[in-house]
Amino acid sequence: MKPIVSKDSVVYFGEECYTALNAYLEKANHSKICILVDDNTHEHCLSLLMSKIEKEYDIEVIEIESGEIHKNIETCSGIWNALSELGMDRKSLMINLGGGVITDLGGFIACTYKRGINYINIPTSLLAMVDASVGGKTGVDLGNLKNMVGVISESEMVLIDTEYLATLPVNQMCSGFAEMLKHGLIQDRGYWEKISDLSQLNFEDLDQMIYDSVVIKNKIVSKDPTEQNVRKYLNYGHTLGHAIESFYLTHPEKPTLLHGEAIAIGMIMEAYIATELLSLTKEELEHISAVILATFPKIDIDAEDYQKIMELLIHDKKNENGNVYFVLLNTIGEAKYNCIVSDELILTSFEYYASL
Missing domain, CATH: 3.40.50.1970 (Rossmann fold)
Known part of the structure; x- marks a missing residue:
């Protein structure tokens, strides 16, 4: 290659x-x-x-x-x-x-x-x-x-x-797969469709899948090395995903979540938010949720923990001037950065994930 x-x-x-x-x-x-x-x-x-x-x-x-x-x-x-x-x-x-x-x-x-x-x-x-x-x-x-x-x-x-x-281990492989799905969702619908059906893929496909994923990331990073604009696309799923990962990391009574497992949750929740604020359709949301849940079994997040996780959002390093910024999808393969989301809508996204 x-x-x-x-x-x-x-x-x-x-x-x-x-x-x-x-x-x-x-x-x-x-x-x-x-x-x-x-x-x-x-x-x-x-x-x-x-x-x-x-x-x-x-x-x-x-x-x-x-x-x-x-x-x-x-x-x-x-x-x-x-x-x-x-x-x-x-x-x-x-x-x-x-x-x-x-x-x-x-x-x-x-x-x-x-x-x-x-x-x-x-x-x-x-x-x-x-x-x-x-x-x-x-x-x-x-x-x-x-x-x-x-x-x-x-x-x-x-x-x-x-x-x-x-x-x-299989769970570590899946953790990386979450980032590959993310690359398709933010930048390349064709790549998303190619990798979203794991039943059609085998280990021989892996080298090319990895190569294509690195090409997508490198294309974005080369345009914006210090994350002033388009590199922010790579944070899709990470605003809520990092908060969830951080919360579970410091609560030993909770199950340990790998990075990709937390980001998978974040991608579903942030896709739901996009249907409320941008042009992502309900059908696309259902498709994204189904593909992700086929690889990442749903995690039961206690409703009493929603607010505690949301409190961690303010510490996200992507924030500016006290605002919590999200990357959201206009459609599969096209994203928008610097989206501001209300606490009420964030809370509703937890409820959507719990309903799946």
């Missing part, structure tokens, strides 16, 4: 990943290389990567515990100290081998350690392949508030090899 070139980075696919990586490593002549992994990618993915590196380099491995709960400044502090103790200097390279937590957190660490060292993202989850590792967003959570601290700075390259997905 042809590499996808963005402003400051290149996304490579399949075996070409390692041709590009080895050429880069030989030319760059980094003083040290650190590979950041979590306990899962250390066990399942590191050996594959190491087998693809052709020459001997001074490589150190730093492992953290897996999970969104560890995507915080405390984890960063530990890794910064480890990098310092390992003698990593400004000519060092950081390779982030993992899912969205590793690519977000590792990118942020690389951008801030010694005011910035080079880094490469090698996403190992479907979510990271189609979303988290592309576009230069890095960051960590602040308590239960998602991605509140970070910078936008692209990696040297992104390497997407679907062989890393072989050991990924």
